[in-house]
Amino acid sequence: MKIKIKNLGEFQLKPGSALKDLIPEIKKISKELPVGFKYKDTYIDWHYTLNENISDDLELEPIFPSDKEALIFLRHTASHVLAQAVKELFPKAKLGIGPPTEEGFYYDIYYERPFNEEDFKKIEKKVKEIIKKNLSLERKEISKEEAKELFKNLEEDFKLELIEELPDSKVSIYSQGNFVDLCKGPHLLSTGQVKAIKLLSVAGAYWRGDEKNPMLWRIYGTAFFSKEELKAYLDRLEEIKKRDHRKLGKELELFTIEEDIGPGLVIWLPKGAIVRNIIENFWEEVHLQRGYQLVYTPHIALRDLWKVSGHLDFYAENMFPPMELENRAYQLKPMNCPFHIYVYNQKRRSYREFPIRYCELGTVYRFERSGVLHGLLRVRGFTQDDAHIFCREDQLEEELIKILDLVIYFLKVFGFSEYKIFLSTRPEKFVGSPEIWDKAENALKKALENKGLDYEIDPGEGVFYGPKIDLKIKDVLGRFWQCSTIQVDFNIPERFDIVYIGEDNRFYRPIMIHRALLGSLERFLGVLIENYAGAFPFWIAPVQIKVLTITDRNVNYGENVVKLLKKEGFRVEADFRNEKLNYKIRMAQKEKVPYMIILGDKEESDQVISVRTRKGEVINNLKLEDFINKIKIENQPEYLLNESS
RNA sequence: GCCGGCGUAGCUCAGUGGUAGAGCAGCUGAUUCGUAAUCAGCAGGGCAUGGGUUCAAAUCCCAUCGCCGGCUCCA
Structure with a gap:
């Protein structure tokens, strides 16, 4: 039988033999040995044998250690090594699943008690031993019946459950030493190929993510082909820790979340509030330019409003409980949409008016379970940069395209140029008819296609009132964050029975689009x-310039400079304390102020300034006027856009 | 909500049964200094909260609250 391997040539293989039998031959012609192969969309490792898995002549695509996909092989094996280590140390442990992930791998393992730090160390040691032993892996295909027998004897209850649900009559198992695991692969040749591995953490995780199921212990780890890559990854984890917004938020005095005030409720401190204010002002300006109208609505409303909107039926578990007052129930708002309906309903609407776009920085409150709160990223009270657009069906696509334009513009201004787009379709719990949903989903698809944007479909992830497009933005460290959401809604207009008069003088139902571009300001x-690691660009930095004097003699001059800068509208702080310059620079540097102006006798006598940038560049003998002209340009939101393009 | 860990001065952290500690920040004084920490002194703590064990608790036990890492969910 012929095996063609891309770029390596053709090989003959006898039926019944494994791909690994080709290794000596391949080694002769290739410096580097592939870790495995890809055939169509499946990974094939060296352990595949001809009669079992491969029937026809086929062309395989080799995967080398430098390929990204090679990590899947490595981490699958790494997770087996981990599982073996745990089983050897704790024979009563039962295995769940152990897949590779984006950044590493994990294994979910049931054990009668939690693993503690000491266990963790032991496991780590055992893992290293298993790698050192360089055990060969082996793959076998067996019938489901045989597999059930095997794992029943091993008392691997979770594995039995998994086997039960596998669609094929045959399943694959991998073994190394005396460890066997149900696994679809792919794997490396032997445990010794796992060169750089690190166990990272243990945490409870429900079996299959369902809280009705027993809790297993999830051990996280990561693995790479080289120690250098592992180190780079661990360094990156350090970097992420350094940039943690909770840490920086405290250090830079941006915001606080106080135990006495309540979980998930954010206090914006002066430095953070000014940043937020600058963003809000910019946001409003852009919206007004683009044909939106600004509105304000209350934080609470009569509970009946939420009955009409459908929130009480479909969203109740995320809402704060009602408040009773003068025999009427009020409700803290989880969304802004019903209010905007009433703005719409102020008068009879004509088809000529559309599209109508209402926007609001609307603060909403949602009940989030205590365990999920996370700094500013997951809170209970937050301000959405919300808008609701009412339009006719024939305008829907164009409106969606405009929104996509706007969101991409905003993200660019804030330095995000890469994102992933998800289209979420009808969930299990939904209002309206399936036909209407299909219509809405199609409109979203067409808008995305029109803009030439790639997207993935997230089945069943839509909101109860309509399908949506979510954008996840990629930050400088390559992490993705969900902020923007665009939702088509045919249902709430119907629930509130809002209408417009068409060309033919008859009533029609408008379509509503909900959208938040930045998501929540928090x-x-x-x-x-x-x-930005706390170092905001000039136009949003809470303190843009810090003026530092060298001696007390320069304070008067310093006050003058500060006054002139403030007059120009810049956010300036003075550090005229009787301290050494180095000390003042260090302080300003830690506050991540973009510019320091340093004033000594020299500057004063020449009536100039010295400027030190956040990056450490020094410009001497600058006229204040020239500096002001330079930073005026930098103070525009689009400055960085123009810089980089 | 569930599982594990953690909670000591404004901040970062020492302190594991015997009188609460350090550095930074703050205050006072000295120093007047040129591109990332000048020196000295002072002040600052219900050890998350509430119970309990003990002659004695920051330390051991129980409960509650909060935070962190996950599960799940979403802006």
Whole structure:
């Protein structure tokens, strides 16, 4: 039988033999040995044998250690090594699943008690031993019946459950030493090929993510082909820690979340509030330019409003409980949409008016379970940069395209140029008819295609009132964050029975689009803090310039400079303390102020300034006027856009 | 909500049964200094909260709250 391997040539293989029998031959012609292969969409490792898995002549695509996909092989094996280590140390442990992930791998393992730090160390040691032993892996295909027998004897209950649900009559198992695991692969040749591995953490995880199921212990780890790559990864984890918005938020005095005030409720401190204010002002300006109208609505409303909107039926578990007052129930708002319906309903609407676009920085409250709160990224009270657009069916696609334009513009201004787009379709719990949903889903698809944007479909992830497009933005460290959401809604207009008069003088139902571009200001600022590591670009920096004097003699001159800068509208702080320059620079540097102006006798006598940038560049003998002209340009939101393009 | 870990001064952290500690920040004084920490002194703590064990608890036990890492969910 012929095996063609891309770029390596053709090989003959006898039926019944494994791909690994080709290794000596391949080694002769290739410096580097592939870790495995890809055939169509499946990974094939060296352990595949001809009669079992491969019937016809086929062309395989080799995967080398330098390929990204090679990590899947490596991490699958790494997770087996981990599982073996745990089973050897704790024979009573039962295995769940152990897949590779984006960044590493994990194994979910049931054990009668939690693994503690000591266990963790032991496991780590055992893992290293197994790698050192360089055990060969082996793949076998057996019938489901045989597999059931095997795992029943091993008392691997979770594996039995998995086997039960596998669609094929045959399943594959991999073994190394005396360890066997149900696994579809792919794997490396032997445990010794796992060169750089690190176990990272243990945490409880429900079997199959369902809280009705027993809790297993999930051990996270990561593995790479080289120690250098592993180190780079661990360094990156350190970097992420350094950029944590919770840490920076405290250090830079941006925001606080106080135990006495309540979980998930954010206090914006002056420095953070000014950042938020600058973003809000910019946001409003752009919206007004683009044909939106600004509205304000209350934080609470009569509970009946939420009955009409459908929230009580479909969203109740995310809402704060009602408040009773003068025999009427009020409800803290989880969304802004019903209010905007009433703005719409102020008068009879004509088809000529459309599209009508209402926008609001609307603060909403949602009940999030305590365990999921996370700094600014997951809170209970947040301000959405919300808008609701009412339009006719024939305008829907164009409106969606405009929204996509707008969101891409905003993200660019804030330094995000890469994102993933998801189209979420009808969930299990939904209002309206399936036909209407299909219509809405199609409109979203067409808009995305019109803009030439790639997207993935997230089945069943839509909101109860309509399908949506979500954008996840990629930050400088390559992490993705969900902020923007665009949702088509045929249902709420119907529930509130809103109408417009058409050309033919008859009533029609408008379509509503919900959209938030930055998402919530809290989350967006959290992401922004991490993206910039707290060093905001000039136009949003809470303190843009810090004026430092060298001696007390220069204070008068310093006050003058500060006054002139403030007059121009810049956010300036003075550090005229009787301290050494180095000390003042260090402080300003830690506050991540973009520019320091340093004033000594020299500057004063020449009536100039010295400027030190956040990056450490020094410009001497600058006229204040020239500096102001330079930073005026830098103070525009689009400055960085123009710089990089 | 569930599982594990953690909670000591404004911040970062020492302190594991015997009188609460350090550095930074703050205040006072000295120093007047040129591109990432000048020196000295002072002040600052219900050890998350509430119970319990003990002659004695920051330390051991129980409960509650909060935070962190996950599960799940979403802006």
